[in-house]
Amino acid sequence: xxxxxxxxxxxAAPNTVxxxxxxxxxxxxxxxKEWEWIESNPVSKISKERVNNQIxxxxxxxxxxxxxxxxxxWLQEIVIFAIYTGLRQGEILDLxxxxxxxxxxxxxxxxxxxxxxxxxxxxxxxxxxxKTRGKVRSMxxxxxxxxxxxxxxxxxxxxxxxxxxxxxxx
Numbered sequence: 001x002x003x004x005x006x007x008x009x010x011x012a013a014p015n016t017v018x019x020x021x022x023x024x025x026x027x028x029x030x031x032x033k034e035w036e037w038i039e040s041n042p043v044s045k046i047s048k049e050r051v052n053n054q055i056x057x058x059x060x061x062x063x064x065x066x067x068x069x070x071x072x073x074w075l076q077e078i079v080i081f082a083i084y085t086g087l088r089q090g091e092i093l094d095l096x097x098x099x100x101x102x103x104x105x106x107x108x109x110x111x112x113x114x115x116x117x118x119x120x121x122x123x124x125x126x127x128x129x130x131k132t133r134g135k136v137r138s139m140x141x142x143x144x145x146x147x148x149x150x151x152x153x154x155x156x157x158x159x160x161x162x163x164x165x166x167x168x169x170x
Contacts, residue, residue, distance in 0.1 A: 001046055014049035021046060059083065063169070070168035075161050077129050078145055078153075084125040093153050096142040100130055 003024075007017045025043040032038050059067065064083065068076050082092060091109060099108040105127055109118045122130070133144050140150035147153050 004046060004049070008049070014051045015053070018048045018051065021048065066169040067165055071165040072161065074145075075158070075165060077133065078158065079162075079165075081126055081129045081145075084123055084129075085120060087120075089155060089158065092145060093143070093155060093158065095144045097134075097137070097144060098142065100144065102127065102130060102134070 004017055004021070007020065008014075012020075021043055025041060028038065028041040028043050032041055068079060071079060078092060081087070082089075085092075085107075087095075087109070095107065099110065101107065105122045106119050107122060109120055130144065138146045138150035140146075141152060143152050145153055147157070
């Protein structure tokens, strides 16, 4: 308990403290169950910190313009689509044409965090990106966004390109 207070006073985030407590608890469990060095795990009696992972931060118009100016064209389309739909990276990279309805101006999200299925209305900016992407379809996959080979964009490559653009845009 004192450790938890010291870490919070040192500026550690609640989730960091919880991760450290989990690691410490694992070590005590090994000492107790595997090696029989101790009788009980003192960390199991310590309550975890309350974590608020909600992020309330959006790009300003100026930040958006700077980011887009520092991004290659293929990334610009993904960034614009993400801004105007609120979709997560995986949802964008997994998006296929059969889930897009340009006539109704909607797309279907099949795999959400809550395991539900949802229909998302699209605004004119998102529709423009889709119309542009629709002019250049891949023969290898039905993905809306794809790499040079026509396959799904690798998430690590997307993240690397985004981080470079983000750093340039400051």
